[in-house]
Amino acid sequence: MxxxxxxxxxxxxxxxxxxxxxxxxxxxxxxxxxxxxxxxxxxxxxxxxxxxxxxxxxxxxxxxxxxxxxxxxxEPSWKTLRTIKDKYAQKHYLKEHGVDVADSIDLEGKGVDGLKEVGATYGYPYMLKSKTEAYDGRGNFVVKSEADVEAAFEALGQRPLYAERWADFRIELAVMVVKTKDGVLTFPTVETVHEDSICKLTYAPPRNVSEKTAQRAQDLAKKAIGAFEGKGVFGVEMFLLKDDSLLINEIAPRPHNSGHYTIEACPISQYDAHLRAILDLPISQASLRLREPSIMLNILGGQTPDSHVQVANKALESPNASVHLYGKGDARPGRKMGHITVTAPTLAAAEREMQPLIDFVDSQKGKAPEPRKELGSSTKGEPLVAVIMGSDSDLPVLKAGLQILEKLDIPFTTRITSAHRTPDWLREFSKAAASTSLKVIIGAAGGAAHLPGMCASWTTLPVIGLPVKATHMDGWDSLVSMTQMPRGEPVATVGINNSTNAALLAVRILGASDLAVRERLRVWMEGNEVEVLRKDKALLEDGWEVYLQSMGK
Amino acid sequence: MxxxxxxxxxxxxxxxxxxxxxxxxxxxxxxxxxxxxxxxxxxxxxxxxxxxxxxxxxxxxxxxxxxxxxxxxxEPSWKTLRTIKDKYAQKHYLKEHGVDVADSIDLEGKGVDGLKEVGATYGYPYMLKSKTEAYDGRGNFVVKSEADVEAAFEALGQRPLYAERWADFRIELAVMVVKTKDGVLTFPTVETVHEDSICKLTYAPPRNVSEKTAQRAQDLAKKAIGAFEGKGVFGVEMFLLKDDSLLINEIAPRPHNSGHYTIEACPISQYDAHLRAILDLPISQASLRLREPSIMLNILGGQTPDSHVQVANKALESPNASVHLYGKGDARPGRKMGHITVTAPTLAAAEREMQPLIDFVDSQKGKAPEPRKELGSSTKGEPLVAVIMGSDSDLPVLKAGLQILEKLDIPFTTRITSAHRTPDWLREFSKAAASTSLKVIIGAAGGAAHLPGMCASWTTLPVIGLPVKATHMDGWDSLVSMTQMPRGEPVATVGINNSTNAALLAVRILGASDLAVRERLRVWMEGNEVEVLRKDKALLEDGWEVYLQSMGK
CATH class of the missing domain: 3.40.50.20 (Rossmann fold)
Structure with a gap:
């Protein structure tokens, strides 16, 4: 590449x-x-x-x-390569430079007793690793209890060893870093999914990770690579722990599997970046943006010599998939034979398209497909619009709007979340919304109608307010609660009980950047125009009296 | 490729x-x-x-x-190649199959008199062309008047000739068509710009062309290629005439310069598509979508052997540019040595980035850069937001909102367009808006406040209504005129005189699909949070009396 x-x-x-x-x-x-x-x-x-x-x-x-x-x-410097190729030296070096890495203990020459001591210090499980020549899971051993110690030493005892404290991570992240003559740049943060200690998938952006955390991961990766000499791209693999802190797992001083997605997803790829960095050609941070969300799936060798070709052929049926075969000849089980990258306007759309390919490679390995997660009341795929209501009594008013969303093929979800009865749930929902597939929120509420306003205060997404006519004041109370928000947190308010317009406004907002949605809206509006023109013709031709009779009035 | x-x-x-x-x-x-x-x-x-x-x-x-x-x-069939390589036969064949092409007259064996007869029939100018072996302008002669006839015959008389009626076109369009074993698919329509009869630039999507016209171009290209036998990709070049009708100019039975943009801009490129089509591998219309707007600039050989390398080096400084050099060795003037593709979230952003490269190749040819077009009151680049007002008396109310747009780096334009005093101008503006760089419209109006509602009725873009407090009724009249729109055409209404929120709502709408904008908004909102927390701390520490005094109250 x-x-x-x-x-x-x-x-x-x-x-x-x-x-x-x-x-x-x-x-x-x-x-x-x-x-x-x-x-x-x-x-x-x-x-x-x-x-x-x-x-x-x-x-x-x-x-x-x-x-x-x-x-x-x-490039990069032989000094950097020497430090990094020894994983224990690599971690020691990073720690010395103030970079967060997992705790580790040198085990060279310490035999079986050394392994038991690590268990006493770190507890079980812990990770036993060869300092050198270890990759794709080879040279690693998870020591789950003292009973594993003998087997672990048996497996790896001939190699230079060290132990790492177990990282209780939520997910794994990775960042490709570019070190140039002028400074350190980073590609976006990705989520990596490993299976049998080999990278299986990468997700860009990572799933259910806030932009803040993704930025922290880029900052940590930048700091780590800034500590080394030389130019080129570096892969930085990290753990995102359950307490939201980040630890460096490993560094690769070269283009890396977790950066393959950049070939399609970014203006310049990790390979372009590596060449430019080592040749002192121009390169800027703006080139490393994500053009579209993307998912990469490795094509590993299976049980037959052509298993990788079968996966590639399957991927050719997938409209947004780019297929890369490496020309390595016949497959050997577990060997990286190629990869597939799917890019799509949303990560959710990329996931939908990648899933059959994941199922296919899993079935090659005799693994049953994982049960699909529940999508709520969305019509199809991951929702782009969330319709939230303060009470289920608002649902009848919403019906016409939901029908419009279905008609115009907009995936949505409907949720009940009251600003006053479930304030914490509303907060949680609103804070997470921007990190999901959602792009617009419609909030329907009557009376004091705090729902859309509070939601807008906790999210950066556009929030549409639908005032619902309640017992008193004919809906005026809600209309004013929504429009008259303080400077800083706008609510896009539509007419009282007019859920049709709330839905159509959501469609317009999506259509601002999605030309296919805009086109569906245009066709729908044209249909309305034709319908009114037809009525006008009938009124002209039949006269007002006949027309009125035909209305049954 | x-x-x-x-x-x-x-x-x-x-x-x-x-x-x-x-x-x-x-x-x-x-x-x-x-x-x-x-x-x-x-x-x-x-x-x-x-x-x-x-x-x-x-x-x-x-x-x-x-x-x-x-x-x-x-593939494609030799029969198809035989018909297409003779441009006169190609046109005759298309006409026979009911496809709109420029009128043409066979001139083989007709000598100088034949050329004069064409002038009498078609008028001047007309296009004299060699039926075969003509490309990149070679083999073409524009006959501007009868005085040119001798020179034209002198230049091309040795070749098999025909004449074409002059097409008075507004712009040129092109569509790459894919003919598979199952049917005919099309890539998006692009605009092509020729200089010295050689393709210089392509724009995807075409500039100032409606989606309807772009679709008509795809339909015409599909019809034309559907008339031929065989599989593979075909380039279809068209004229968009001043009356908005389309004529086929030429067909190429192969990957074409006007499809180079697909390498970066589409999930599969014209080359992927050609391979898949001739090898009966799967291919679907969904793979031919535009992932991002893109502009392609050809790198032509200049006066020095390394002129193309200079252009490529310049392009490396451009963050969203992909550089392709073809390995043809030293440049010869006018020879296609490579190309550059810039993709960006909007065509306007791609144009801004491509312009210095166009200026560079123009300056290599000794051509002065064209004067930049006026961007109105936009802060930078092509506007994403239009702020329209019924009267200049609304401008003071808008000031705070315009400052927010500037602060958050959103390019915008401000226009005065009254629903009642300039109804035709409002209609024209609103109808064209969706075909420009605009993604959101803010309409400010007082009193009966028809402006945003009428605008929304003529566009598919989201329209934000800002009610402005006028002489009577404290702004209620405008608030209600905007919120209470009929079902079908929503106006996203914000608080009376709250232009800050109108602007922030526009930012949220842009941020729904532009993560960089969303991040700027998040940082700005965080700043507000910090400011209020600072005030709370002061109130707690100083007590309410001191605090009130510090407010000068």
């Missing part, structure tokens, strides 16, 4: 790898080196043929890179 | 072209054929080595393709 980016800029990349390796398949020139990145002579040959040397895997011999660094630019 | 798409699906493409040609540079295998697409033996060798043969240029010998079609699938 780095070669794809380089090809578009006509930058020649000399690849050190086996003949006909994936990178060489799409780069036809005679500057490549055949061999292994662990072969000193090959690295030397690569350095002599190139202006800048970079790595796509950190398990490289950094002493070789140190040696060639006098002749050629090496 | 077709190879890029094929590489990602691990589809081997055998390329018939010179050694080290651009396509071969990114496709390393030994299945390529060296030679020219005009060499019969080479075409035969290509056919023998492949399952499906397709073309990227229509100036191919279709008799060779006809011959190999018995051994290998040829």
């Amino acid at each position: 780095l070669i794809e980016a380089a090809n578009r800029l006509n930058i020649q990349v000399n690849v050190l790898d086996a003949a006909a390796s994936p990178a060489k398949q799409i780069s036809a020139h005679d500057g490549h080196i055949e061999g292994s990145f662990k072969d000193a002579a090959a690295v030397k040959a690569l350095a002599q043929a190139s202006d800048v040397v970079t790595v796509e895997i950190e398990h490289v011999d950094t002493h070789m890179l140190e040696e060639v660094a006098s002749e050629v630019i090496v | 077709l190879i890029e798409a094929a590489n990602r699906l691990n589809i081997q493409v055998n390329v018939l072209d010179a050694a080290a040609s651009p396509a071969k540079q990114i496709s390393a295998h030994d299945g390529h054929i060296e030679g020219s697409f005009k060499d019969a033996a080479a075409v035969k060798a290509l056919a023998q080595a492949s399952d499906v043969v397709t073309v990227e240029i229509e100036h191919v010998d279709t008799h060779m393709l006809e011959e190999v079609a018995s051994e290998v699938i040829v």
Whole structure:
């Protein structure tokens, strides 16, 4: 994927790898080196043929890179690679630089007793890890109780070990960081989902994570990478703990699986960014924005040599899916053979489209599809509009509006949340709303009608107020409670009991940025125009008396 | 670019072209054929080595393709290529199939007199064209008057000629069409801008063209391509005449320059679509949507061998620009060396970003930059919000709201348009609004206050009503005129004279789909919260009496 980016800029990349390796398949020139990145002579040959040397895997011999660094630019710095490739050294270094990481204990030379001591200090479970050459779950062992200690040592005892305190995380996040000659930039925060210790999915933006937390994750990643020397992109994997705090899990000094989504989702990809960073080409934070929410699904090798091709073929049926196959030949179980990225106007739409592909790869592994979550009273998909009401007595008034939303194919949810009887629930709902699929809220209430006003005070989403005529004052009380909000928190108020207009206003708001919705509204309005014109024609042709009779009046 | 798409699906493409040609540079295998697409033996060798043969240029010998079609699938059909490569035959064929094309007259063997006769029939100017081998302006001659006839015949008389009636077009449009085994699909309509008869820019969506017209263009393109045999993508170039009718200009039976924007702007590109169409892989209309508005600028060779590299380097500074260089080596003047695509959340934002690059390529050609068009009272860029008022007497009330829009960096325009004194201007403004950069309208009015309601009746955009307190009734008259709109055309009404809330509601509406705007609003609201908490602390610490004194009350 780095070669794809380089090809578009006509930058020649000399690849050190086996003949006909994936990178060489799409780069036809005679500057490549055949061999292994662990072969000193090959690295030397690569350095002599190139202006800048970079790595796509950190398990490289950094002493070789140190040696060639006098002749050629090496990015990121061999020093950084040396620190990061040893996971214990990496964490120690980050801690020294004031970056939050999981607690860890060195276990080299400490044998089985060392593992038991960790259990006494950290409790169980804890994570036993090889300091080096560990990735995609290989080299890790979850020590669940003292009874596991022997088996853990049996499995990993031949390697340089350390232990990490168990991170009781809610979800995992990751941020791709770009270190340039001028500073440190970050791609958006993504959620990563692992299965069998291998990355399975990434979600951009992360699900049910506030923008504030996502920003904190970017800040932490920026701080961590700012502590290292050299240029290029870095993958920073983090835990979001149940108390909402963040801990660094691991750093990768290279393009990373959690950044594959950037190829489709951002103006420039992590590969574009890596090239630009190591070659001192221009790059700005504005290039790293999310153009559309996106989900990435890895295509792993399955039980048959063509299992990955089956997944790719299935993905071709998915309208918003981009398929990447890496040209690695036949699949081996668990090997990363490619990936699929779905981008869509909302994350909820991307989830709907990705789900059949997740089900497909799960079924390949003999796993039953997970039960779908309940979508409430939404007509289809994740709701874009929430219709909240202070009391179920408002529902009859809302009926006409809900029918309009259904007619115009707008997914919505209906909830009862009273500003006075369930103030905490209203607060919780309103505060979370902007982090969900919702884009507009309609609040219906009668009497003092605080519902939409309070909701608007806790959200940044547009809130439409529908005044409902209650026992007294003919609805005036609600109309005025909604329109006359203090400066700062507007409520978009429509006519008393006019839920049709509340719904149509929600449609207009969605249509401001969704041309398909706008077009459906235009067609609907045109239908109304035709209907009134038809009536006018009848009134003209039949005369007012006949017309009135036909109305039964 | 077709190879890029094929590489990602691990589809081997055998390329018939010179050694080290651009396509071969990114496709390393030994299945390529060296030679020219005009060499019969080479075409035969290509056919023998492949399952499906397709073309990227229509100036191919279709008799060779006809011959190999018995051994290998040829898409699109050689019959289609034979018809389309002769532009006169192409037009004749389209006309026979009921497709609107410019009138044309065959001139083969008719000499200078034939040209004069065309002038007598069509009037001047008219377009003299070579039936074959004409592209990028080569093979065309604009005959402006009878005095040009000799020169025109001198220039093109050796070629098979025909003449076309001059199309007095407002702009040029183009649609990429995908013909699959199951039917005909279309990418969105784009505007194309030509300079020196070579495509310079494409705009998706087209500027100042209604969605209805864009849809008509797609329908016409679909009808035209539906008339031909075979599968693959086709470029359809059209004229949008001043009377809003559409005429087909030319068809290309292959991926086309006007579809390059699809690489970044659509879920699948024209190249993905071409591959899928000729290989019978799945493809759906939903994949051909516009993810973000986009502008494509061709990088043409200039006066120096590296002029294209200079343009590319300049484009790297542009955050939303994707740069494609084709690997053609040194530039020749006018040769297509690459292209740049800018995508952005709005076409206006893409235009702002593309403009410096257009200025750059113009300055390379010694052309002065065009004067920028006036943006009215917008703070920056094309306006997203229009603030319209019935009278300039409403402006003082609007001041606070306009300041909020400026503070939150929302480009807006302010206009005076009275529902009663300038009803036609209000109608014109409202009807056009949805086809501009605008996404929200704020209408301020006092008294009977018909302004926002009438505006809402002529647009599908959300309209915010700001009731302004006039001489009588304390603003109640306006408040009720705006809220109590009939079912069908809602006005989002805020409090009397509360322009702050009208502006903040516009910001919320924009923020519903623009996360950057939403984040600016969140930060602003947080600032208000901090301010009130500060006051509460002072009130608690100082006591109410001191606090009141500090207020000077």
